Amino acid sequence: MPLEPISLNDGNEIPAIAYGTGSKMKYHDITQYIEQAIEMGFSHIDTAVFYQTEKYVGKAIKESGLTRSELFVTTKYPREVPIQKSIKESLANLGLKYLDLYLIHQPLFIPDLVEAWKEFEKVQQDGLVKSIGISNVVNVQQLEHLIKVSKVTPAVNQIELHPYNYHKMKSIMDTCSKHNIVVEAYSSLAPITTYPGGPVDAPLRAAAHRIGATPTQVIFLWVRAKGAVIVTTTTSKAHMAEYLAVAELPALTDEEVASIDAAGAKGPPSGIVTRLRLMNTKEKLLGVVAGTQCSWCMELLD
Known part of the structure; x- marks a missing residue:
């Protein structure tokens, strides 16, 4: 039995786990893996223009034989291009008439987030997408301002x-809540x-020992305990089954969640602290190169 869907603030629902097509999958023909994910039971497929995987998602959807309402895309x-043009190109690549969810991928690369959001409101009003959202918005003031001036x-x-980054993300998560x-x-x-x-x-x-799960599954249970949707990816059929089996596991106790939180606040292994600090400066770095065509900077995007 799949995880219960989560209600959105616009009246729609979103599946609680998504099969992502970014990370190492970017720029590759991943049709077979998307087909396999759908066959295994993933109904939520997450892609992006930047990943260059939309056409493969579209091919897999077509070959799945599922009805449009059975999938969440x-x-x-x-x-790079105007929003109206971009969404129509995405729909063409995906072979769809509408999207379930459309996100602004990286606000740091958007000259005017408020104006871009107005265009998002328009494509939703036009019926090209059911729900609209954002990605990588971790600044509370930026989010509050967007909400204040938007319809x-x-x-x-x-x-x-x-x-390991929950303590840093908690303020934006609280604002989202x-x-x-x-x-x-x-x-x-x-x-x-x-x-x-x-x-x-x-x-x-x-926690894994207590409930007879894997550490991977425990992390996903931790994500669900935070009320978040799981976005993950793999090319392994065994891992797909492992991820989906989270739905059959008992929830973590409050004590287990708190223990994971406390351990995460200590930071990663000491040999990786420098790397993590560099990752935490990603926002500033991308701010410097925003508006450029810097390919290596774009690689920092999920």
Whole structure:
């Protein structure tokens, strides 16, 4: 049985776990993996113009044989072209008449976020997308200002979220909660894939032992405990099954969640602290190069 969908502030619902097509999948023909994900039970597919995977998502959707209402499709607006043109190109690539969710991928590359959001409100009004949202908005003042001057409050904010950055993300998550904005979490497996051997490992193992799960599944249960949508990816059929099986597991206890939070606040293994600090300066770095065609800077985007 799949995870229960989450209600959005616009009356729509979003599946609680998404199959992402970014990270190492960017720029590759990943049709077979998307097809496999859909066959395994993923109904929410997350892509982006920047990933250059929209056409492969479209091909997989067409070959799945599923009806449009059985799938939830998200894509993200980059910055290179006008929004009206970009969304129509995305729909053509995906072979769809509408999107379930359309996100501004990286506000740091958008000259005027408020004006861009007005265009998002228009494409929603025109019926090209059901829900609209943002991604990588981690500045509370920026989000509050956008909400204050907009007709439509973002339905979603997709951010990097894992135990090692939760203390930094908590303020933006609290702001999202205040305005009934659903948080989507990407890179949640960082404690395992990027920062192994750190203080979070112990509480993950303890919870995994109690419920008969894997540490990966415990992280996803932690994400759900925070009320966030899981956005993940893999090319492994076994991992897909592992991720989807989270729906069958019991929830973490409050004590387990608190233990993971406390361990995450200590930071990753000492040998990786410098790298993490560099990652935390990403926002400033991207601000400097915003509006350029700097390819290596764009690689920093999820």
